[in-house]
Amino acid sequence: MQILVTKFILPMAMALAFTVGVTGCGNSSSDNPKENNDIPIYSGSTSPATISASNAEKIATSATEGVLQAVETDANGDALPTILVATNENSTSNLSQKLRDITYRLLDSKRNTYVPLEVVLDGDDFPADMGYCGGNITYPDDMYNNTSDKFNGTITYNNFCMDAGVGYGRMTINGSLIFSETETHISMIYRNLTVSYNGETYTMNGTYTCNISFTTCTMSSDYAGSDGSTYRMSDVSVEGNNSSGYLVSASFCHPNYGCVTIKTTTRITFNCANGMPDGGAISFTGANSSSGTIRFDNCSSYSGTYDNGSGSITSFSGNWPT
Known part of the structure; x- marks a missing residue:
């Protein structure tokens, strides 16, 4: 799964x-x-x-x-x-939660900041403890709504590499996910998103939805x-x-x-x-x-x-x- x-x-x-x-x-x-x-x-x-x-x-x-x-x-x-x-939020055993945490943390760090025509995050854009080791993340300029203070849109990982704080060692991510945020829930839809680590590559497709505090989460995957x-x-x-x-x-x-x-x-x-x-x-x-x-x-x-x-x-x- x-x-x-x-x-x-x-x-x-x-x-x-x-x-x-x-x-x-x-x-x-x-x-x-x-x-x-x-x-x-x-x-x-x-x-x-x-x-x-x-x-x-x-x-x-x-x-x-x-x-x-x-x-x-x-x-x-x-x-x-x-x-x-x-x-x-207390579980650290699954890859989908790690991707959720990574994505939310990166987006949350960009709230209330100037948004250029197209956002490309790399290098110094990431906290040092995330162990950035290459690649970037992009999302459209209209993803962040200043009025609602919410992110909604498609995020693309481009050979994005992390080598710390993930729980599985060095990890490289490619592909897209649709991020949706409301006052009460956060949802991420994975679409052919691949994660490589320890010599293996996993392709993920599914929906992961949590309440705003991440204390209750649900998933749905079809096969x-x-x-x-x-x-x-x-x-x-x-x-x-x-x-x-x-x-x-x-x-x-x-x-x-x-x-x-x-x-x-x-x-x-x-x-x-x-x-x-x-x-x-x-x-x-x-x-x-x-x-x-x-x-x-x-x-x-x-x-x-x-x-x-x-x-x-x-x-x-x-x-x-x-």
């Missing part, structure tokens, strides 16, 4: 590009991705899903893809959430699954590492069936050559007291149960595509 990256943990030929956060179209049942510069946009159901015999296994396996994308493991075995993880359909993950939280396993919670939306709340009930572990989990379990909860669980039995198979709300438990099982 994962966000389209230069390395993948899934073998299923996924187009793992997340979309900008676009509000879903109510109860539409469209199952086809809408492309915006090759970024899938979710247009499916946003209503709560009722889990049943006809959809339980499909929801379980497609939600698993979303959970897998929420965790990207680097060569050192440390976890970086690769989806835009919703956190509060194309292995079946070609576009799915949505939102309000994602990731904890853990490659040694202990991962805990993930989120809201997951299937284009045909609607949305469920998912969370890991047992830490998910990854020790398989094919990138699939070899242990752990995920629960998913829908409308009308319906629910289900999928367990990762080994590298090639899964099993689970569901309750359509009647109190009767039914089992399912299957194998991952090869």
